[in-house]
Amino acid sequence: MAKPKDVTDAEFEQEVLKADLPVLVDFWAPWCGPCRMVAPIVEELAQEYDGKVKFVKVNTDDNVDTAVRYGIRSIPTLLVFKGGEPVAQVIGFRPKSELKKVLEKALS
Amino acid sequence: MALEYDIVIVGGGPAGLAAGLYAARARRRTALLEKGVIGGQISLTETIENYPGIESIGGFDLAQAMLRQAESYGLETHYVAATGLEQADGKWVVRTDEEEFVAKAVIITAGADYNRLGVPGEERLTGRGVSYCATCDAAFFKDEEVAVVGGGDAAMDEGLFTSRYASKVYVVHRRDQLRASRILQERAFANPKMHFIWNTVVTEILGEEAVEGARLRNVVTGEESVLPVKAVFIFIGHHPNTDWLRGLVPMDNGGHIVVNEWMETGLPGLFAAGDVRRNAARQVVSSAGDGATAAIAADRYISEHFRE
CATH class of the missing domain: 3.50.50.60 (FAD/NAD(P)-binding domain)
Structure with missing residues (x-):
């Protein structure tokens, strides 16, 4: 079962930057309504892309350093990392079909 | 099918x-x-x-x-x-x-x-300080000075919300009075963090990687100025x-x-x-x-x- 894992500032390098697979990072916070809409979509994508893409979540309230490092000024923001570098970014709520297109492009 | x-x-x-x-x-x-x-x-x-x-x-x-x-x-x-x-x-x-x-x-x-303002910098800096949702983004501007554009209910509501985080909230409005409902106006005027800039429009949003300011023009005097803010929240209908x-x-x-x-x-x-x-x-x-x-x-x- 692939469920997006919560990642902290301390774990970010190991879990995301040094990951073997591409990683989709969901930047969110508990008070953000649209983030609560994105979460179930990210969970579905995590099932569909199991083994191909790793999915993690970063709570921006608790992990300010990571949010600041990647210039997160709006949530939800999704970042796709490949080889330790961000290669795609989605700011704001987007339907699942659009997120799949972003992932497919990042994977190709 | x-x-x-x-x-x-x-x-x-x-x-x-x-x-x-x-x-x-x-x-x-x-x-x-x-x-x-x-x-x-x-x-x-x-x-x-x-x-x-x-x-x-x-x-x-x-x-x-x-x-x-x-x-x-x-x-x-x-x-x-x-x-x-x-x-x-x-x-x-x-x-x-x-x-x-x-x-x-x-x-x-x-x-x-x-509605979007339709000014230079707006699209490029969306999600980097330009926002249409204070409840989503205000927390990223703790102790910073920010601007809210608009004079209706949404602008006041979101301005008041933003004031919980920001050190100062400038309300930039193109007219000399608000359109917002009375109760929201009362709350906004009573809030010490909210400052009103009347008869003024935003003509450009400044910054490379993130918002660094907004260029303003007073529609009565034509005078131009730059407001050094880290975020511009836009609520113009x-x-x-x-x-x-x-x-x-x-x-x-x-x-x-x-x-x-x-x-x-x-x-x-x-x-x-x-x-x-x-x-x-x-x-x-x-x-x-x-x-x-x-x-x-x-x-x-x-x-x-x-x-x-």
Whole structure:
């Protein structure tokens, strides 16, 4: 079962930057309504892309350093990392079909 | 393969959710199509305190409660974006970015989307300090100075919310008085963090990687200045999401769909409710009322025009 894992500032390098697979990072916070809409979509994508893409979540309230490092000024923001570098970014709520297109492009 | 329903509702804000509740309780097979977030504009609203019977509730939570209630009676929700609408064999076909939906009656509750300023820097810096949702983004500007553009209810509401985090909130408004409701004006004027810049428009948003300021012009004196802020929150009204219906449904010059008091568009089996319609009061409760009216009218239309 692939469920997006919560990642902290301390774990970010190991879990995301040094990951073997591409990683989709969901930047969110508990008070953000649209983030609560994105979460179930990210969970579905995590099932569909199991083994191909790793999915993690970063709570921006608790992990300010990571949010600041990647210039997160709006949530939800999704970042796709490949080889330790961000290669795609989605700011704001987007339907699942659009997120799949972003992932497919990042994977190709 | 097209999906067949009695009633298809396009848009999941308060109008669509209320229509869904009424249509499902009328035992009509009903689908609600939503392209983004359930609740629409209210899902981005921090607190709603003018929905009768509910003293105070988060906009997102109210929308979720409306959705649960409607789904408990059988409403089916599909997360797709409607792209077109046409008549076929006495029914309606709603085209989307995924499946097609066929329905005996269609209720358009596509709501309204926020207006953009249309100035240089705005699009490039969206998500990097330019925001249309203070409840989403204000927390990233703790102890910073920010600007709110606009003078209506949304601008005051979001400005007040932003003041919980920001050290200073400049309200930039093109006129010399606010359009917001009295109670919100009182709260805004009483808030020591809120500062008002009257008769002024934003002409450019400055910054490379992130917002560093806003260029302003006083519309009376013509004087230009730069306001050094880290964020610009923009609340300058809305436009109805009806571009995809142009040429099909009668609209006013602003793109609002013209309906009668039963939310009928004049095309058989096609209804419109909430912020997409002409003369809407643009409140959660009035949109919900519109949605209920449209669903009752759609139910009656189906009874009269289809053999059951």
